[in-house]
Amino acid sequence: MDKRVAIITGAAKGIGKAIAERMVKDSYIAILVDVDIESGTNLAKELGNSAQFISCDISDIKAVxxxxxxxxxxxxKVDAVVNNAGIIxxxxxxxxxEEDFDKVVDINLKGTWLMCKVAGTLMREQKSGRIVNITSRAWLGNRGQSNYSASKAGVVGLTRVLALELGKYGVLVNAIAPGLINTPLTQKLPQDVQEKLIEAQPTKTMGKPEDIANAVAFLCNEQTQFITGQTIYVDGGKSIGAGL
Ligand SMILES: NC(=O)c1ccc[n+]([C@@H]2O[C@H](COP(=O)([O-])OP(=O)(O)OC[C@H]3O[C@@H](n4cnc5c(N)ncnc54)[C@H](O)[C@@H]3O)[C@@H](O)[C@H]2O)c1
Structure with a gap:
């Protein structure tokens, strides 16, 4: 089988949808994973023969x-796994x-860990593979996100450890830290909050889901070698600081 196979979680909408579309464009078989069955099934239909939707809650080990x-x-085989599903x-x-801490950590951190555990075990045997974990610039700290920032900081640590453990088996593991990206998740924020967040950006713009998909495509490309354990910020420079 010639085509590379990629699993993308949280693929029904937002950033995951853009990643799924990009993977199909780049000639992968894209396995779209989500708990939103209706949107996931519709997107897979839209993307055609190279896409398949599988309903799975990433926080459930049996389902994974x-x-x-x-x-x-x-x-x-599985050539690439993109762990994108997440909640706030x-x-x-x-x-x-307390339930809001547990729920966020259960999906964002434990769910990503479960996906990495099964993917890493398989890729170690295959002696090849790419894992890309979608963390967030918010792992550096964001008011009101003690649960989310902690979960995403955990994903950065997880990525670094897996790079150490899986490197000699030909498996490269990296993370992408998006900044403010225009998706259903951020569209739920009140207009004035969105405006303040954009004003705080060095670029004075929101990113697009395709900006994250581009970085995923780069990290999963077979020509991209020797990069592992890294967190790449795709955040319009927000992680640099105040920049007065
Ligand atoms: N949008 C942003 O500004 C931004 C910034 C930084 C990081 N991120 C991260 O990027 C990722 C995608 O964000 P988005 O804005 O596209 O979010 P979104 O809410 O638009 O989409 C997330 C998708 O994940 C799915 N999902 C939720 N729980 C799941 C589970 N248990 N199992 C499987 N699928 C599940 C949802 O159904 C949804 O389709 C998340 O991890 C998020 O934390 C987003």
Missing amino acids: ENLFKSVIDKFG RDNVIWKMP
Whole structure:
């Protein structure tokens, strides 16, 4: 089988959708994974024969194992895994219920870890593979996101460890830290908050989902070698600081 096979989580909308579209354009078989069955199925139909939707909650180990089993049964390999699924439940810590910490960490960190555990085990045996974890610039700190920032900081640490553990098996593991990107997730923010966030950007713009898809395409490209354990910021320069 010539075509490379990529699994993309959270692929039904937003950044994941742009990544799925890009992977199909780059001649991959794209396995679209999401809990939003309707949007995921519709997108797979739109993308045609090179795309397949599989419903899977990444925080459920059995579902993750079944996902990889069905991809291996059908295609015999997995060349790239893009761990993009994630959620927010923002509030200042004195108002944040414990369930909102647990839920965010369960999906963003544990779900990504479960996907990496199954993918890393398989890719170690294959002696090849790429894992790209979508973290966030917010891992550096954002008011009201103690749960989210902690979960995304965990993803940076996870990425660095897997680069060490899997490097000698030909598996490269990197992270992308998006800044403010125009997706259904950020469109839910009140207009005045969106405007303030854009004003705080060195570029004075929001990023597009395609900006993240471009970075994923680069990291998954077979010509891209010798880069592992890195976190690449695609954030319009926000991670640099105030920049007065
Ligand atoms: N949009 C931004 O500005 C921004 C900035 C930094 C980081 N990110 C990160 O990028 C990723 C994508 O963000 P987005 O803005 O496209 O979000 P989004 O809400 O538009 O899409 C996320 C997708 O993940 C799916 N999902 C949620 N929980 C899941 C689970 N348990 N299993 C499988 N799928 C699940 C959702 O159904 C949805 O389709 C997230 O990890 C997010 O934290 C986004």
